[in-house]
Amino acid sequence: MRKPCCDKKDTTKGAWSKQEDQRLIDYIKTHGEGCWRSLPKAAGLHRCGKSCRLRWINYLRPDLKRGNFGQDEEDLIIKLHALLGNRWSLIAGRLPGRTDNEVKNYWNSHIRKKLINMGIDPNNHRVNQSFAAPLNRCASAATMSSGSMTGACDNKSLKPSADNDPLSDSASGLEDEISASLDLNLDLTIAIPASSLTDVIDKKRQDTKSIFSREVEGDANPTLILFR
DNA sequence: AATTAGCCCAACCGCATTCGA
DNA sequence: TTCGAATGCGGTTGGGCTAAT
Structure with missing residues (x-):
């Protein structure tokens, strides 16, 4: 039996109050991030450490970019999702000021529907056969981005995510993915804060x-x- | 004006991974 | 090397808001 991450009866749940936010901000400003387990007690918060971490990362961090996603950001999310699947933290890492939660929510509420409306399966980035028309589907796939999604109609780059997990696939599959990423002209470097x-x-x-x-x-x- | 439906987003939950003794 | 604790991650949910009826 797994131990709960914190003593639930002593923790507050639900929306954060302004006072709680301020306490968390003040504490982290003074002591820095980390030691999430002990942070709530030290900061005088009746929250579990995980909750504090989430609140800070997703909402209170000063470097967060709030507001709507730009077209360039949306394009990048689509490209990265095609390559990485639902690895939201990796995708968010390529979008300065955005969190994994934010990217995940934006994908589920906006991009998914957009792709579906375009006849593209959001899970594998393949053109849905039931929507497929004889016209050049590459064009529709390419127009969802700013035009740099070269090779978007190439089956290699549109493999189903269920079996195209580039990070856990076999070596041969990995090679395919790497070449696919080259097709996508992606600079997959990790931006470190x-x-x-x-x-x-x-x-x-x-x-x-x-x-x-x-x-x-x-x-x-x-x-x-x-x-x- | 009241009710309903749908959307969006913050937050929670549980599993996976990493770390350190 | 092992094992428990801490942290990270992705899926899911609940509630507030708004548009439609």
Whole structure:
């Protein structure tokens, strides 16, 4: 039996009040992020640590970009989703100021429907056969982005997500995905938040098994070896 | 004006992964 | 190497808001 993440009877649930927000902001400003388990008690909040973390990451972080998604952001989400599937945190990592929750919600409420209306299966980014017409479907797929989605009509780049998980697939499948990403002309580098960059650099120095293939010092965009 | 339906988003839940003793 | 604790992640839900009837 798994232990609950916190003592539920002592925790508040539901929407956060302004006072709670302010307490959390003040605490993190003073002590920094981390130690989420002990944070609520230390900050005088009757919330579980996970809840505090979520509130901070999704709502209170000062670097968050609020408001509607731009067309460029939407295009990028579609491309990244075609490649990565529902890995919202990875996708959000490529969108400065956006959170995984925000991207996930936007996908489910806007982009999904948009793709469906275009006759594209949002799960695998394939043209739905029942909608398929003899016209050039590549055009419709390409127009959903700003036009850089080259190869969008190439079956390689439109494999079903259920069996095209690029990060867990076999090596041969991975090669396909890598070539697909090249077709998509994606620069799949990981953007590291400036605040944590120095920590990352220190850690990477110590970790010779780093998944990053090149020295990251002075480079905010280390390339994931998987996609090089 | 009241009710209903649909949409959107913040927050919760449980599982997976990572970390450290 | 193992195991428990802490953290991260993605799926799901609930409630507020708005448009339609």
